[in-house]
Amino acid sequence: MTTGKNMKVDETSRKTDETRGPGRRLHGAIAHRLGTDILSGKYAPGEVLSGEVAFAEELKVSRSAYREAIQVLTAKGLVASRPKAGTRVLPRERWNLLDPDVLGWAFAGKPDIEFVRSLFELRAIVEPAAARFAARRRDKDDLKTMKDALAAMRRHTLTTDAGRAADRDFHNAILTATRNDALMVLSASIGAAVNWTTQFKQRARALPRNPIPDHVRVYDAIAAGDENAAAEAMNVLVDLALEDTRSAIEDRDAPQTQPDALAEE
Amino acid sequence: MTTGKNMKVDETSRKTDETRGPGRRLHGAIAHRLGTDILSGKYAPGEVLSGEVAFAEELKVSRSAYREAIQVLTAKGLVASRPKAGTRVLPRERWNLLDPDVLGWAFAGKPDIEFVRSLFELRAIVEPAAARFAARRRDKDDLKTMKDALAAMRRHTLTTDAGRAADRDFHNAILTATRNDALMVLSASIGAAVNWTTQFKQRARALPRNPIPDHVRVYDAIAAGDENAAAEAMNVLVDLALEDTRSAIEDRDAPQTQPDALAEE
DNA sequence: TCTCCCTATTTACTCCGACATATTATGTGC
């Protein structure tokens, strides 16, 4: 029952080859493959992976590359390996779910709705608080950066790459203004992961509403140093993003209506 | 000069040997050593480490072990390595500061006061919100677990290991009751890191105040389903921990007064 | 019959030396 070694290898090495771009190392690709497989539930918690030699052979890579990939997964709390016992997938609560890579792997396949909800709840907690800190501690440079980003957002819209980059700059400026490294890292991770779902959004349909005024409200409150107003304005922004993502996911999960009809735009 | 396997251990390999307990692998020890060195600023961001062969030789380990350690650090965003360019320490904003290991490394040496402040600010944001969710979503099992932990805390005090374990159980029960995985992981990481400084506290002096009543207030509010009261009670708890840690760190940073005088108890 | 310890096996861990690949730096021609 253990082996299953003789299966066709085509399927096995497909993913590792796809993921292997230039600048992307082999062990990184393996980690990506195993990571997504674990996050997607293909390898359930508690399950033991095939031995080093067997698995490396199956993946058509050397043991070194395989081991380095396993070290990466171990570092992120996904697996743990001990001699004689083998390498087994750890229970979900041990996973570093806030690790950027893990978040990426979680959203690589069909993201779990419950987990998306968790992230948005966390975001709804953290972002307004961040805006509050920013309103209290921002200096002139912060405000200038935010203002420039806002202007860029207005020029290009959110439909262009430049526009989305400006959006990121704006939010990053807010995070910088909080003078709180932990908050910065956390918010950046969540934001990146959530925006990772934005590609669904953009693909599904045009944005339903002009987001600029809401951003301006946040900026004005931070510039004025009004903490409560900043938190409230940011809260609105998060709710908006939640609404967009929710409908996007609903569209994805219920594709009975022909996708072409939605993409007409 | 080739092997160097039987030679006496000198200063270079001191730390790696110390950290190398049973169940702790060699590459883990190397990662721990390099991690703490980076977090402590011994290797500044942007700095390039010596080449693989040179560094591995210096640490008296094989290149494989060294490379696996580097993969771990890479996975945590501390370093990045490219052919010909070498391995360089990434800027601080790329570090996964919320990774449990990274947090541990950060507190291994003298923790940066500013970073501790950041963590407590984040905790003050997250924990009350978690209590709020717990008050909304807890079920009977959650309440029972919390109640049991509370009773255990009363029996053994926080001065014993069993007592501190009960404290952890109590807070874990709250996190479980939030039904939010992201919140769970985050709060657990921060909590563990902050409690990592508690050993300073315990060492410095006896606890200045009985924490049980405050915990009871949190429990009562959650049991009653009163979200605002739960958040407020938890807020008090965080403030209390902050106060303790602050004074503990002040004691540590200003040891002019003979430590014996403080330890009389 | 049960417990405890000891042995044996399995598996990950570590080491080694060689080769491949990617990236930077250098040099050459225009």
Next chain:
DNA sequence: GCACATAATATGTCGGAGTAAATAGGGAGA
């Protein structure tokens, strides 16, 4: 002075050999 080809160098990948650790199983003693 610039663009392109070339070489140098450090990381990346490979395969194999040997070590150490943890579990399972068997044997001795109670």
